[in-house]
Amino acid sequence: MDFDYTPEQEQFRSRLRAWMEATAAELFGDLVASSSVTVESLLYGRDDQLWQKMLEYHRRLHDAGYLALHWPKDWGGSQAGVVEQSIYQDEALRLGLPLYGANNFAIDRIGPTIMLLGSEEQKQRYLAPMLTGEEIWCQGYSEPNAGSDLAGLQTRAVLEGDCFVLDGQKVWTSNAHRADYQVLLVRTDPAAPKHRGISYLLVDLRSPGITIRPLMQITGEMGFNEVFYDGVRVPKDNLVGKLNEGWQVSIATLMFQRASGGVRHPVERTMGELIALAKRVAFDGRPACNSAYIRQRLAQFAAEARCIRLGRYRAMSAQLRGRVPGPESSIGKLCATELSLRLAMFADEMLGPYANLESGSPGTVEGGKWTSRIIAARESTIAGGTSEIQRNIIGERVLGLPKG
Ligand SMILES: Cc1cc2nc3c(=O)[nH]c(=O)nc-3n(C[C@H](O)[C@H](O)[C@H](O)COP(=O)(O)OP(=O)(O)OC[C@H]3O[C@@H](n4cnc5c(N)ncnc54)[C@H](O)[C@@H]3O)c2cc1C
Known part of the structure; x- marks a missing residue:
């Protein structure tokens, strides 16, 4: 190669x-x-x-x-x-x-989904303002009782004349507080088997009946929200794909999301920062970079980061040969997010009690940046499908193991 x-x-x-x-x-x-x-x-x-x-x-x-x-x-x-x-x-x-x-959600996955499965009118109406940034998008999939088991979602949409009428709740909706539009998974046939009664809608977040409430995260940020729908009317032309066949549309969005999921985590940048940190701080009474333990760990991480990069090149080379990215994109997402988490935990170990100092406190290391990173590190192993779910996908669809 x-x-x-x-x-x-x-x-x-x-x-x-x-x-x-x-x-x-x-x-x-x-x-x-x-x-x-x-x-x-x-x-x-x-x-x-x-x-x-x-x-x-x-x-x-x-x-x-x-x-x-x-x-x-x-x-x-x-x-x-x-x-x-x-x-x-x-x-x-x-x-x-x-x-x-x-407009991460729009450019990365929603736009490509509309291009693949949307109507000509939807493409004409929605794609251009995504690019200019005039319309910001978010993704309404998860509900309080439907995360990993997404097909268990209960937000209802009933067709009344030219509109769907929505009632229910979504949760963890990143950036809903800034967004103009949302892709929304709703249940349109409660009697059908759970994967079959779902539809995929494009929803104007300024519609009457929508309430957006921020959720405070452990980092102090409020990046995601609960979104409530109370009799919200959505034109029936905003349906993507066919009625009750939204599950297939949602899978297309998830595949676009997972294909870039492993790419998004700057593990090599973090590696560089950890090496610089090891040269600056003490560990076990001497410069951390002289500790055999720290050096072994860093070398192991560097090897893993390189493997992730090579995995990305492998996927790229397959694409160059005309192959469509498949469930193996879960491998990239799993490895990159788990390594990001371990890198943050390693910074925690190197810093010892200093890792607990918030930015602004006396004695912080590098402005306290590692503290907030350590607290936030687990997020990426949950967002976009947890590590356990990625392992299930790899087990069943890459390795061919029977369903657990
Ligand atoms: C930073 C961040 C941003 C997010 N942004 C969005 C967003 O914009 N839009 C959106 O819709 N959602 C968003 N989410 C929600 C995310 O998709 C869900 O949190 C995720 O799918 C997990 O669902 P859950 O939280 O309901 O956990 P659950 O599904 O209840 O899982 C709880 C635990 O059980 C494990 N588990 C569940 N099922 C299985 C199984 N079959 N096998 C093995 N283990 C299992 C899980 O791995 C997890 O450890 C975001 C989450 C985070 C952290």
Whole structure:
């Protein structure tokens, strides 16, 4: 296998890197330069100023042609090759920037789902404002009693004339407080077997009858929400795919989500930061970087991070040969998120009691950034399907084991 890039691809990387570094320095200067946090980790917070900058970053990313490299030209994307997409991902992760500007859900998975299964009118109406950032999207799948067992969802939609009437509740809806639209999974036939009575709707979040309530996270952020629906009317033209066949549509969205799930976690960037940390702090009474234990752990993590990168190249090479990404994308998601968690836990171990100091407290290490990262580290192993669910998928659909 040849891992070298062509001169044209190297030029693409240099141009992109120069653009990204300059734009990020201008808009997020301190955050990127100090690498105190990744800009992405703040994307779903409540900081209005940062959000405005994020929207500006989104617009510039789009104008420069980097926002939707994987979208076809017919729908406003750049239709770049998979190698260029991979180079783009490397560069965005290197700076801790979000891959799809302010509209992650839309560009990553909802737009591609509409392109694949939406009506011509839906494509004409919704795709362009996703790219410009004029309409921000979120994803309403999980409910209080339907997370891993998503098909158990109970939010009801009853067809009355030209509208569906919605009643029920979603939970953990990231960014609903900023979003204009939502993709929503609803039960339209309660009598059918649970996977068969579900439909997939596009919902205007300003519709009367919708209440959005923030949920406070352990980090102090409020990135996700509960969303309540009380007699909400949604035009029947907003149905994607066929009535009661929304499960297949939701699977398409999840496949797009999981295909990028392993890519999103900047494990190599974090590795670099941990190595720098090991050179700065003491462990067991001497510089951490001189401890055999710390060195062994770091080397092990580095090997795993490299395997994740090679796994990504393998998937890319399969795509270049025309193969569609399959359930093996769960392997990338599982490995990258679990490694991210272990890296944070390792920082906790190196820092000892200092890991508990919040930013702003005297004696914090690196502004207390590791404290919030350690607290937040488990999130990614839950979002988008937990690690246990990814292992079930790998067991059943990659290894061919019988259903447990
Ligand atoms: C940061 C973050 C952002 C999120 N954003 C969104 C969003 O925007 N939209 C949205 O709809 N949802 C979102 N979610 C919700 C997420 O999809 C769910 O939390 C996830 O699917 C798990 O569902 P649950 O929380 O109901 O846990 P449960 O399904 O109740 O699971 C509880 C535990 O049981 C285990 N478990 C369950 N079933 C099995 C099984 N069959 N085999 C083995 N173990 C099992 C799970 O792995 C877990 O450890 C987000 C979650 C997080 C953490």
